[in-house]
Amino acid sequence: MNVPVWVNGELLDPAQASVSVFDHGLMVGDGVFETIKIVDGVSFALTRHLDRLTLSAQRMDLPDPDVEAIADGILRVLAVAPKWALGRIRVTYTSGPGPLGSDRGDQGTTAVVIVDEQKPFPASANVTVVPWPRNERGALSGVKSTSYGDNAKALAYAKARGGGEAIFGNLAGNLCEGTGSNIFIVRDGRLLTPTLEAGPLAGVTRALTLEWCGGDEEDVPLSALYEAEEAFLTSTTRDIQPIRLVDDTVLPAYPGPITAKAMEIFADRSSKNLDPR
Numbered sequence: 001m002n003v004p005v006w007v008n009g010e011l012l013d014p015a016q017a018s019v020s021v022f023d024h025g026l027m028v029g030d031g032v033f034e035t036i037k038i039v040d041g042v043s044f045a046l047t048r049h050l051d052r053l054t055l056s057a058q059r060m061d062l063p064d065p066d067v068e069a070i071a072d073g074i075l076r077v078l079a080v081a082p083k084w085a086l087g088r089i090r091v092t093y094t095s096g097p098g099p100l101g102s103d104r105g106d107q108g109t110t111a112v113v114i115v116d117e118q119k120p121f122p123a124s125a126n127v128t129v130v131p132w133p134r135n136e137r138g139a140l141s142g143v144k145s146t147s148y149g150d151n152a153k154a155l156a157y158a159k160a161r162g163g164g165e166a167i168f169g170n171l172a173g174n175l176c177e178g179t180g181s182n183i184f185i186v187r188d189g190r191l192l193t194p195t196l197e198a199g200p201l202a203g204v205t206r207a208l209t210l211e212w213c214g215g216d217e218e219d220v221p222l223s224a225l226y227e228a229e230e231a232f233l234t235s236t237t238r239d240i241q242p243i244r245l246v247d248d249t250v251l252p253a254y255p256g257p258i259t260a261k262a263m264e265i266f267a268d269r270s271s272k273n274l275d276p277r
């Protein structure tokens with residue numbers, strides 16, 4: 001059975017569901033999105049994700065999404081989906097149908113909810129540093145926008161070189177983030193992650209890791225990644241994933257002691273509170 005999807009308030013068979021070919025999300029990437037983890041059929045950190053959806057929409061000057069309707073859509077889809085041990089919810093919100101250029105239309109926004117099973121990530125990650133910088137001063141810096149062409153290209157670059165994730169520096173030459181993950185490194189025994197001013201997305205998992213496990217927000221040169229004592233990725237679908245290899249450099253430990261402790265704390269805290277505010 002195809003799991004139904006939710007489109008603008010309606011639960012539909014995916015084969016019947018449609019959005020306009022004039023939708024600006026499709027035409028020019030004029031939209032925002034969220035990926036939310038499902039654990040045993042229940043969403044994780046939904047409040048934080050819906051808050052970020054609203055923030056991303058505001059940063060793009062889109063009307064605020066109706067997060068109550070979207071939350072209801074998520075519940076309706078989850079109620080009929082298989083109870084996967086691990087799954088993902090994809091919420092997409094766009095400016096709706098519009099003209100062929102960058103001007104926005106006035107026919108109302110589009111909101112879509114899709115769920116799917118999520119295969120667990122490997123126990124450790126090999127990452128590839130890409131030659132293109134994140135623009136930490138760009139209008140979409142830190143926005144979870146549907147304009148993810150940069151990320152799609154970077155991930156394909158990494159995969160062609162055997163990597164599982166691509167890592168960006170920024171215009172200042174500092175470490176930034178992955179295509180779908182934030183990054184932490186251990187340097188001189190300290191757990192560090194790039195500041196939000198460096199241009200990464202304000203990851204929900206990044207924030208929970210800082211709150212639960214400690215660590216400091218501090219910018220480091222991109223080269224520090226190759227010299228890290230330990231490093232890990234954080235994301236909704238990975239939680240905390242140790243990094244084994246950076247290009248051709250094997251890190252000393254994966255997971256090292258600080259990463260292993262963070263993984264343990266994150267697993268414990270996240271299992272006790274499915275919607276940490």
Ligand SMILES: Cc1ncc(COP(=O)(O)O)c(C=O)c1O
Pocket residue numbers: 035177178179180181182200201202203204205206234235236237
């Ligand atoms: C560019 C980018 N950075 C970081 C993350 C991690 O954020 P979160 O922990 O909220 O999933 C994501 C999520 O997919 C992302 O797309």
